[in-house]
Amino acid sequence: MDLKGFDHPDRYSADGTLPAGARSVKVMIAGGFGTGKTTMVRSVSDIKPLTTEETLTQASADVDNLIGVADKQETTVSLDFGKIGINDQLVLYLFGTPGQERFWFLWNGLFKGALGAVVLVDTRRLASSFRAIEEMERQNVPFVIALNVFPDSKDHPVEEIRDALDISPHTPVVACDARDRASSRDVLIALIRHLKERSAVALESR
Amino acid sequence: MSGPRRPTDPSGLERYYVLTGGRSGPGGSSSSLDVATLITSRAAAVPGLQHEHEEILRRCRDPLSVAELGAHLGLPFNILAVLLADLLDAGRVEARHPIPASGAGRGPDLALLEEVLSGLERL
Numbered sequence: 001m002d003l004k005g006f007d008h009p010d011r012y013s014a015d016g017t018l019p020a021g022a023r024s025v026k027v028m029i030a031g032g033f034g035t036g037k038t039t040m041v042r043s044v045s046d047i048k049p050l051t052t053e054e055t056l057t058q059a060s061a062d063v064d065n066l067i068g069v070a071d072k073q074e075t076t077v078s079l080d081f082g083k084i085g086i087n088d089q090l091v092l093y094l095f096g097t098p099g100q101e102r103f104w105f106l107w108n109g110l111f112k113g114a115l116g117a118v119v120l121v122d123t124r125r126l127a128s129s130f131r132a133i134e135e136m137e138r139q140n141v142p143f144v145i146a147l148n149v150f151p152d153s154k155d156h157p158v159e160e161i162r163d164a165l166d167i168s169p170h171t172p173v174v175a176c177d178a179r180d181r182a183s184s185r186d187v188l189i190a191l192i193r194h195l196k197e198r199s200a201v202a203l204e205s206r
Numbered sequence: 207m208s209g210p211r212r213p214t215d216p217s218g219l220e221r222y223y224v225l226t227g228g229r230s231g232p233g234g235s236s237s238s239l240d241v242a243t244l245i246t247s248r249a250a251a252v253p254g255l256q257h258e259h260e261e262i263l264r265r266c267r268d269p270l271s272v273a274e275l276g277a278h279l280g281l282p283f284n285i286l287a288v289l290l291a292d293l294l295d296a297g298r299v300e301a302r303h304p305i306p307a308s309g310a311g312r313g314p315d316l317a318l319l320e321e322v323l324s325g326l327e328r329l
Contacts, residue, residue: 017268018244024271024304025322026242044329050277052241054284055222076282079241081273086325093242093271093304113240115307115322142307185329192323195307199316 018091025086026093027188028111030136031120032128036148036178037096038080040120044184045082045094053078077103079110084188092188101131111135116142116191120178123153126164133165144194145173146187222281225258226288239287241276242304244269249298258289259298266299 029037042049054077080096097110111117117136121129136143145167147153158173167173174190177183246269251260261279276286293299305318 018270020246020269022244022269023302024242024244025318026240026304050274052273052276053282055282079273081241081277083271083274084326084329086322090321090325091244091271092322092325093273095241095273109240113242113304113306115319181329185326189323189326192319192326196316196319196323199307199319203316 019088022089022091024091024093026095026114027191028095028097028114028117028141029120030097030117030129030132030143031146031148032101032122032125032130032132033099034125035120035122035129037099037120040118040146040148040176040178040184040187041080041082041094041096043179043181044084044188046084047082049080049082049096051078051080097132101135111139111141114141116144116195118146118187118191119143120146120148121161121165122150123147123156123161124150126161130165133167142191142195142198143171144187144191145171146178146190147173147175148178149175222285225256225281226285229288237287238303239272239290239301240304241271241273241283243272244302245272245275245290246270246300246302247298248300256289259293262289262293263298269302 029040031037038049077098077100079098082094084092084094086092095110095114119129119132119136133143133145135141145161145165147161162169162171162173172190172194174187176187245262245266247263247266249263251263255263258279258281262275265275265278272283272286272290275281276283279286281289290299290301294301305315307315307319
């Protein structure tokens with residue numbers, strides 16, 4: 001894998017490596033199947049998105065029957081991810097969550113340590129992202145809703161969508177085109193602004 | 207010896223079993239590893255190391271995330287976590303975990319969010 005050829009070499013050293021002492025933050029891109037999670041990771045990442053995996057069958061299970069274990073190999077959950085150089089000391093990793101939400105709980109600590117999440121919603125199929133929203137609420141992960149606008153998406157008033165998704169009035173809802181780098185970046189900016197507001201409120205209420 | 211070799215599946219669980227000596231996470235040093243944890247080698251590879259350990263040390267001369275390492279080595283997270291725990295316990299690598307939105311007891315870190323925001327605005 002060639003890690004050179006970043007679009008923005010100024011935010012990394014010339015060969016694309018991070019300096020010693022660099023730190024990372026992570027943001028999750030969630031949403032139902034086919035809502036554009038991988039597309040968003042791809043459009044906004046500085047690198048060609050990569051895939052990392054988790055096997056759901058632990059390798060130590062059933063050690064005296066390796067053939068049986070090998071049969072379970074297909075239960076692999078993949079995470080597509082990309083990265084954005086924030087500055088020369090800080091890098092943001094974006095992880096697209098696996099399409100099948102039922103696997104999320106199997107990936108230990110997938111959302112732990114994330115700054116927050118973007119939940120992508122296809123307005124033609126709102127229900128496909130219900131599970132993702134529930135999961136963010138259950139795991140107490142702050143999130144913004146990004147309505148990925150498809151060519152045949154109807155123009156729904158945001159309030160109608162907010163109502164249908166049953167989300168807090170404080171949760172931002174923004175429209176985007178996940179294929180577009182600037183649009184995806186704006187969704188991330190909306191998320192970070194939302195986190196800042198939450199922080200400011202939390203500080204005031206101390 | 208140039209006889210026929212038994213075909214092996216390089217991505218099979220048998221290989222993982224051999225790589226980790228049958229161990230699996232989480233537990234010990236591997237349980238705190240995150241996909242966004244940055245790994246940096248603290249020591250050069252020495253003779254006698256397991257090939258995968260050596261490969262990790264070589265690739266992490268500059269900080270590299272666990273996710274990238276997994277993608278480059280073709281290893282799933284839980285298997286890589288076991289190998290990294292070996293290296294962490296031996297002091298051969300250093301792990302820097304992702305900065306959470308709010309550190310324990312420190313409250314939300316506005317300065318960090320500000321830093322991320324200005325980086326995104328420059329994109």
